[in-house]
Amino acid sequence: MGEPALVCKDVKKTFGSIKALRSASFTLEKGQVVGLVGENGAGKSTLLKILAGVYQADSAESIKLLGKDYSPHNAIDALQRGIVTIHQDINLVEGMTVAENIFLNNEPTGRLGVLTAGSLNAKAQELLDHYGIEVDASQQVSRLPNDLKKMVQIIKAMTWKPTILLMDEPTSSLTATEVDVVLRLIAELSRRGVAIVFVSHYLSEVFRICDTITILRDGQTIANLQKESTSITEVVQHMLGRKLVEVDARSKRGAVASNDVLLSVRELSVSGMLHDVSFDLHRGEILGFTGLTGSGLTELAKTLFGVEGYQPSKGTIAIRGDVKSRWNPGKAIQEGVALLTGDRLREGILPDFTIAENVGLPIIGKLRNALGLLSRSKIDAMGTRCVRELNVKAPSAHVPIRTLSGGNQQKVLIAKWLETRPQIFILDDPTVGIDVGSKDEIRKIIERIASEGVGVIIISTEMPDIEKLCDRAIVMFRGSIVGEFAGAQLEHNRILETSVSGRKAA
Amino acid sequence: MSTYTLEAGRSNLQESIRRSYGLIQSVAVLLVLVVVMSIVSPRFASVINIQNLMAQMSAALIVAAGMTIVMINGEFDISVGAVLALTASIAGKLMPEIGITATFALALVVGPLFGRFAGVVVTRFGIPSFITTLGTMMIARSLAFVTTQGQVVSNVPEAFRILGLGRPLGIPMPFIIAILTILAGYVLLNHTAFGKKVYAIGANRNVAALSGINVDRIKIICLMICGLCASFAGMVLLARIGSIQADTARGLEFEVIAGVVIGGVSLSGGQGNILRVIIGVVVIALIRNFLNLARIDIFWQDFATGSIILAAVLLDALQKRIAGSR
Numbered sequence A: 001m002g003e004p005a006l007v008c009k010d011v012k013k014t015f016g017s018i019k020a021l022r023s024a025s026f027t028l029e030k031g032q033v034v035g036l037v038g039e040n041g042a043g044k045s046t047l048l049k050i051l052a053g054v055y056q057a058d059s060a061e062s063i064k065l066l067g068k069d070y071s072p073h074n075a076i077d078a079l080q081r082g083i084v085t086i087h088q089d090i091n092l093v094e095g096m097t098v099a100e101n102i103f104l105n106n107e108p109t110g111r112l113g114v115l116t117a118g119s120l121n122a123k124a125q126e127l128l129d130h131y132g133i134e135v136d137a138s139q140q141v142s143r144l145p146n147d148l149k150k151m152v153q154i155i156k157a158m159t160w161k162p163t164i165l166l167m168d169e170p171t172s173s174l175t176a177t178e179v180d181v182v183l184r185l186i187a188e189l190s191r192r193g194v195a196i197v198f199v200s201h202y203l204s205e206v207f208r209i210c211d212t213i214t215i216l217r218d219g220q221t222i223a224n225l226q227k228e229s230t231s232i233t234e235v236v237q238h239m240l241g242r243k244l245v246e247v248d249a250r251s252k253r254g255a256v257a258s259n260d261v262l263l264s265v266r267e268l269s270v271s272g273m274l275h276d277v278s279f280d281l282h283r284g285e286i287l288g289f290t291g292l293t294g295s296g297l298t299e300l301a302k303t304l305f306g307v308e309g310y311q312p313s314k315g316t317i318a319i320r321g322d323v324k325s326r327w328n329p330g331k332a333i334q335e336g337v338a339l340l341t342g343d344r345l346r347e348g349i350l351p352d353f354t355i356a357e358n359v360g361l362p363i364i365g366k367l368r369n370a371l372g373l374l375s376r377s378k379i380d381a382m383g384t385r386c387v388r389e390l391n392v393k394a395p396s397a398h399v400p401i402r403t404l405s406g407g408n409q410q411k412v413l414i415a416k417w418l419e420t421r422p423q424i425f426i427l428d429d430p431t432v433g434i435d436v437g438s439k440d441e442i443r444k445i446i447e448r449i450a451s452e453g454v455g456v457i458i459i460s461t462e463m464p465d466i467e468k469l470c471d472r473a474i475v476m477f478r479g480s481i482v483g484e485f486a487g488a489q490l491e492h493n494r495i496l497e498t499s500v501s502g503r504k505a506a
Numbered sequence B: 001m002s003t004y005t006l007e008a009g010r011s012n013l014q015e016s017i018r019r020s021y022g023l024i025q026s027v028a029v030l031l032v033l034v035v036v037m038s039i040v041s042p043r044f045a046s047v048i049n050i051q052n053l054m055a056q057m058s059a060a061l062i063v064a065a066g067m068t069i070v071m072i073n074g075e076f077d078i079s080v081g082a083v084l085a086l087t088a089s090i091a092g093k094l095m096p097e098i099g100i101t102a103t104f105a106l107a108l109v110v111g112p113l114f115g116r117f118a119g120v121v122v123t124r125f126g127i128p129s130f131i132t133t134l135g136t137m138m139i140a141r142s143l144a145f146v147t148t149q150g151q152v153v154s155n156v157p158e159a160f161r162i163l164g165l166g167r168p169l170g171i172p173m174p175f176i177i178a179i180l181t182i183l184a185g186y187v188l189l190n191h192t193a194f195g196k197k198v199y200a201i202g203a204n205r206n207v208a209a210l211s212g213i214n215v216d217r218i219k220i221i222c223l224m225i226c227g228l229c230a231s232f233a234g235m236v237l238l239a240r241i242g243s244i245q246a247d248t249a250r251g252l253e254f255e256v257i258a259g260v261v262i263g264g265v266s267l268s269g270g271q272g273n274i275l276r277v278i279i280g281v282v283v284i285a286l287i288r289n290f291l292n293l294a295r296i297d298i299f300w301q302d303f304a305t306g307s308i309i310l311a312a313v314l315l316d317a318l319q320k321r322i323a324g325s326r
């Protein structure tokens, strides 16, 4: 096999007093795929960022790239040595077109060194078509749904012709078909000799494409395992340092949902996005919405929450029987509606605000002391409670939220909306980036609030979320409802088939 | 768990040091400036000069309080100089007729009205505040000329002038008023829900809106507060000088914006500390004063101030880049 593509030995990195990496080691052979797994905050992204030149390691026994010492000073350094990274957060320029983004800083120069927009678009389109991604290269990135942005980010990485590819949760928020595209792409690259690091919380994917699995816990490499000689259970046990309490696939909560209608939507249409959507949400019900890209799921969530730019052109939204007009997020929150948005970076966190301040934002007006001023103690108490209850890995609730790992930021956002004590809780892609252990905790929280009478809407393209958690699932296709499943019917093959075909399976 | 609490204590300390790093740095710059100036020009450190300086910079400080709020919110208001002049002109005309109290009440409505108008245009039609307030600036300036008919307005009642000429403990009254205004701004920005909303909108208006914050309303209020500060500054200036001309405070907006930026407020909004803005405004005032004392040709003065502003902004950008790549 020759010398390995990349060897890391005993890499250490601290941020202030936080030890993000205590001792991380792994070896990557040419043409191999290493799965890098671990809990939220274990240090996966930090390790990749060091290899990508974003951060510098505090110390390392050695990092060798093809046998030579490797310590990139910046991202360009890393790129020039053939190490290309797909970061956990989508880092495209929103105001630019897909084509401009794909070739940003890497313009394929024409014969005269100049390139027309037309030929740039054509080249980008060629790439997109090659991978079967239905996106118009001349479109602005800001108009794309999350999953397509992620796909564009992945295509962009391809144009750098990596010899080593680092992928930080590339498949989160993708639909099943897109995941297939990415996994096939990985297989194809590794066949061509590209060495790949694949970070993911989806262990089934890890087991499908990786040759070896490296497990990080608290910044330390716990084990390097060959895929053939291990199992998901063993990996999870290493990740958590304990056995995961077995949750059976359907710990159905019995029929908790009542007949009280909390939310009633009739013939709701938003031009170009939604067509005649009608459904009811009951007290205590967990209702799933799923579908492919462009099926209008995120748009439906935003319309229900009254977000600017999503005004219904037709139809009604009624809450506890009252039809709402001139609806906006402020009013929605007052009426007990909460929306966890799918785009954590752009629509979720305020990076420089502390954890506590992020959590308090929707109810900031209520956090006052006797003088009518902002009550630090109330904010602090709330922040601290959230950190504890959701097991957020952070030194305190007073650190800026940007210093948290991706999964931990997501937990804070869930806490933020739980603090508004919602009656109707809409969650768009709630478990994105969240580790296996925490996923179950979050599912338990959702089940608990539902049993307390909250109506929950879960928007997800992840079948396990829909299958395990929901009482009922609605499938959307191009902005319309095309199928509804409940009870024994609620089963992922049927749902998938309907999602793809746009017709309810017989 | 126990190790966490220990570490938390330390990191909080580090965090607060890191956070006040900017403040410490600007105080240092200020001190160096003062020392150098007193060496170069002995007159600089005289009590009279310092008192003059304090009085002179008070209008800019009061306006800076409002500007800071608007800029943290992610907008600009360049109508402040003109609104100041208009308010003072109207007040100067009215005061002999209707008395001090009534004039005060009326004058303090001028700025908020302009702010509200600009705010509605900005939020309803999505026009950048820089352009909108360029328009209101010209309108206000023109109205000031109409009001005064191009004449100097004087005969302000003596009782009113205490506001501008008083010197408790030797400190000029306008300066005390200015500092109190900044402190009010500090409480508003840091200890009220409103202030948090202002920061949140500046940091990311989508996140703010999705958290139920009425973005348009807060933006309008910010511009109204800024207008109020401009009008208030106009009153204090009128009391200090005792007379007013329609073209008073021309260019004040840029001096104030420069001070605010040197004071560390991000040009794109969402970040900044109003207390540090005091230092920014003082630095600009010191430089102007120094150029005067050193008898630098008036035509070169803006050149010098402009260069210093550029240097400050560049330094800030450089630091951000270094911090970002760490």
Ligand SMILES: Nc1ncnc2c1ncn2[C@@H]1O[C@H](COP(=O)(O)OP(=O)(O)OP(=O)(O)O)[C@@H](O)[C@H]1O
Residues within 6 Å of the ligand: A015, A016, A018, A019, A020, A038, A039, A040, A041, A042, A043, A044, A045, A046, A047, A088, A393, A394, A402, A403, A404, A405, A406, A407, A408, A433, A435
């Ligand atoms: N810039 C930073 N400043 C301070 N602490 C940081 C910073 N970046 C990461 N950390 C901390 O380092 C630890 C590791 O974070 P990292 O992002 O590597 O985790 P991760 O394994 O990628 O987790 P996730 O699965 O949630 O993405 C966390 O405790 C995090 O809070």
Ligand SMILES: [Mg+2]
Residues within 6 Å of the ligand: A044, A045, A046, A088, A168, A405, A406, A407
């Ligand atoms: Mg990560």
